[in-house]
Amino acid sequence: MPKRRRPVPLARFREMREQEQPAKERERAAELRAELAAWAKVPLEQVQIVRSPYRICPLGAHVDHQLGEVTGMALDKALLLAFTRRGDRHLVLKSHQFPAVKAVPLDALPAEAEGDWADYARGASFALQRRRPLQHGITGIVDGHDNVGGLSSSAAAGVAYLLALEAANEVDVSPAENIELDQVVENDYIGVNNGILDQSTILLSRAGHLTHVDCESGEAQLIPFGGTEEFSVAVLFSGLRVRLPDTDYNKRVRECDEAAAVLLEATGVQVHPDPKLGDVSPEAFEEHAHLLPEDWRRRAEHFFAEQDRVRRGVELWKQGDLEGFGQLVNESGRSSIENYECGNAYLRTAYEVLRDCPGVYGARFSGGGFRGCCIGLARPECEEEIAHAALSAYLEAHPDMEGEAEVYFCRPAEGAGLLEQDAGR
Numbered sequence: 001m002p003k004r005r006r007p008v009p010l011a012r013f014r015e016m017r018e019q020e021q022p023a024k025e026r027e028r029a030a031e032l033r034a035e036l037a038a039w040a041k042v043p044l045e046q047v048q049i050v051r052s053p054y055r056i057c058p059l060g061a062h063v064d065h066q067l068g069e070v071t072g073m074a075l076d077k078a079l080l081l082a083f084t085r086r087g088d089r090h091l092v093l094k095s096h097q098f099p100a101v102k103a104v105p106l107d108a109l110p111a112e113a114e115g116d117w118a119d120y121a122r123g124a125s126f127a128l129q130r131r132r133p134l135q136h137g138i139t140g141i142v143d144g145h146d147n148v149g150g151l152s153s154s155a156a157a158g159v160a161y162l163l164a165l166e167a168a169n170e171v172d173v174s175p176a177e178n179i180e181l182d183q184v185v186e187n188d189y190i191g192v193n194n195g196i197l198d199q200s201t202i203l204l205s206r207a208g209h210l211t212h213v214d215c216e217s218g219e220a221q222l223i224p225f226g227g228t229e230e231f232s233v234a235v236l237f238s239g240l241r242v243r244l245p246d247t248d249y250n251k252r253v254r255e256c257d258e259a260a261a262v263l264l265e266a267t268g269v270q271v272h273p274d275p276k277l278g279d280v281s282p283e284a285f286e287e288h289a290h291l292l293p294e295d296w297r298r299r300a301e302h303f304f305a306e307q308d309r310v311r312r313g314v315e316l317w318k319q320g321d322l323e324g325f326g327q328l329v330n331e332s333g334r335s336s337i338e339n340y341e342c343g344n345a346y347l348r349t350a351y352e353v354l355r356d357c358p359g360v361y362g363a364r365f366s367g368g369g370f371r372g373c374c375i376g377l378a379r380p381e382c383e384e385e386i387a388h389a390a391l392s393a394y395l396e397a398h399p400d401m402e403g404e405a406e407v408y409f410c411r412p413a414e415g416a417g418l419l420e421q422d423a424g425r
Helices: 010-018 022-040 119-129 153-168 175-190 197-204 249-266 282-291 294-319 322-338 345-355 380-397
Strands: 048-056 069-085 090-095 102-105 138-143 209-214 220-224 232-237 360-366 373-378 406-410
Touching (some): 022 048, 022 138, 048 153, 048 197, 069 153, 069 197, 069 294, 090 119, 102 119, 119 153, 138 153, 153 197, 175 197, 197 209, 209 294, 232 345, 232 360, 249 294, 294 322, 322 345, 322 373, 345 360, 345 380, 373 380, 380 406
Parallel strands (some): 090 138
Antiparallel strands (some): 048 069, 069 138, 069 209, 090 102, 209 220, 232 373, 232 406, 360 373
16 A cells, blocks of 8 residues: 655645745746846846736636637736847747757747747747737746646747737737737647637636636636635646647547537538537537547537536626536536546546545646646635645555645736836836
8 A cells, every 4th residue: 555645744835825925926027027137138127027827727628629618717826028129030038947048030930849948939939920020039038837737838938928029029919819829829830739718818817707718709708706705726736747749639639620520511511621519509419429439429528518517607607606616617527537538547636636625616637638737616714724635645646746746726816918117126
């Protein structure tokens, strides 16, 4: 029998939680601004900061690429990018999380991703230059967080570089266009066939609201929480670190597309080159589901059930019913395992232990579902107990993740943008 691990010491738990307070983020920004000014040899007032938050999707898992409806929240855990305008057309970048200075020439971008941490800077440059002339590059320093796999750190990076390049070139780009641009980064440059969930949530979210996005029309609504009860976001990081293009993520997208093509053909609709389950009515699925291979049927079953959960969840959110909303989150997590068939032994354990912790309203995978983390909506007064119970149970099942897995807590926060010049001083 595996040896039971000791729970996280209270002092470490409180330190992790304290690090994400607004004052700590302002301190990070001030230090980053000073570091960039010294490295680039420019006055402090010429340094700007982009704050690009990580995000969760409580309901709407694995459906944005099928033009479904999704929900999201930006978090108070964020990537910061300090930058200053250059006189030439180069990006010169450092990262606190990765080694080596990266130089990205805007006039000689590689045609596809190279597989390193600067790919999102290259991708943002690639996407933006297709629509806007860029006269200036940037010198920048990126400061993210460890253990945020599954919270869309890739989209946070893409959005940060887009906003920095736009500011440096005094280009006015709407949030809607930046959502399109970051999808170009992900789909065309990085090679992940996702939809607009991540960047929409990162760019549009507001604290205290649920961001509800129709991925077919691109329309978004900010839904205020109808209750008075406070909640936090529990994150159980699994310790798994795998690039999403190296998983079965794109395979699942193809299976959904193929299911959509069969269902559309069965209804007599001319199948266009890029069929999506969002093009299929629930009634058509019910009538023709028997035509689908079992794997494809389960993918479609997840899509249509998840759409129903999103719509019911939005109403429960408006009513302030966290218990009911959390139950739908649990159902979404179970469907991700049983119907969408993503995850593995590590993530299934993370889902089960977080879901079953007293004080957790509901839990599910976050991100693509093949690596990263599980998230849950939690009662703030139960955070210490949740941290101890969830991590102890997870490490008992997976002792090889000792020192890699962790539990921490976030709060809903504002979407991405430039920080005020004096905010980091």
